[in-house]
Amino acid sequence: MSKSPKSSHHHGNLRVALVDAGLAILLEEGLGGLTLRRAAARAGVSHAAPAHHFDGLSGLMTAIAARAYALFTDRLMAGRDLPARGDEERLLNICLAYLDFSRDHAGLFGLMFVAPGLDRDDPALKAAGAEAYQILREGCRPFAADGTADPEVEIAVWTMVHGYALLGLSSGESPNRQIVDIPPFAALLRRLLRTQAPPTIAK
Amino acid sequence: MSKSPKSSHHHGNLRVALVDAGLAILLEEGLGGLTLRRAAARAGVSHAAPAHHFDGLSGLMTAIAARAYALFTDRLMAGRDLPARGDEERLLNICLAYLDFSRDHAGLFGLMFVAPGLDRDDPALKAAGAEAYQILREGCRPFAADGTADPEVEIAVWTMVHGYALLGLSSGESPNRQIVDIPPFAALLRRLLRTQAPPTIAK
DNA sequence: TGCGCTAACTTTACACTGTCAAGAGACTCA
């Protein structure tokens, strides 16, 4: 039941194995299923082993979050690279990828953005987060005032898509369904970008 | 050490006492400090007493969240009633109240919007949430297309202010400070609302 | 070759957590 033929006392590279295990738990059972002891068990080691590789549960979660950000960035890039008829549709595709990820991988998304206790100062986590932000930034560039980088546009789009994801609006089953009729995200983005006519002949 | 002179076996109305205790814990220590046993201890009863009034921890949290929503609604109304020079400034004041609450009462805000395990179908919680939403809706009314209620405007504003709050942007100490220069919320709202011609002489 | 030495991992223990089952106390109503 060990990865190497001779069941060594040393694992080899337990650190990544623990992150793998945590990631798998998150994908299968969501944020509630993630536990230091369960991740350790899944990696085939004792419950105290992770302490030698991470600073407690917080450290493990931070490492998993950094890996989750990489998956998240992949999804955003896939959205960006979809065929689009113009800059607005490209930005929309990035946002829709953002929303899809938040719905399909709620466990990872929750760890990244909702879970308390992450070490937000961790260099790897910050780097991974910055990389994801970069995709959004590129998508916003055509809408910047001076054509380069406009934090006001970026943050406006980011807060909107993030709020839309976290209010659970991306899943059709929001508890606010009865209160208000939830418009598709595309309508909100279009309003924000102030494009009156649909971008059929954009460019 | 009992609230009433005669230390009765019965508490009287333990239910609200438990909610009070939980609210106080949340205010003093944040979301991480809230525990069934600690709330019970603070209310002066044994650790298993809450089970007779709430459906476990989830039930207690739900009841506290409903009360927290009432406080939240008060803050939004206070923002709405501030002197404002126009409809946009009034809506901005509501949003700023939203952001202030998220920063000043992070524990309550976290319980309401971030904490998992709440019973979102609870009637009291849904009613309290709808009441808060109503304030935002009123603030958005002047910007509605037909002058009554426009879900697209409401949700656009809501997602934006909610995303701004949850990305930790309302506190000056965001971990994204180095990546991007965070604009004040007022700038984002202004951008969102100036989509079409200002509805100064609407109708 | 043999001898530490260090790092990786296990074992054990502790203070917590939520939840359940059983029991005791106090109020209500016939």
Added chain:
DNA sequence: TGAGTCTCTTGACAGTGTAAAGTTAGCGCA
């Protein structure tokens, strides 16, 4: 008065994170 019921307590259990101590494997060095 007395039965019944609701409220709360006590005790127990599985599970959590974390710290301390013990054990084992691998490496450098004589």
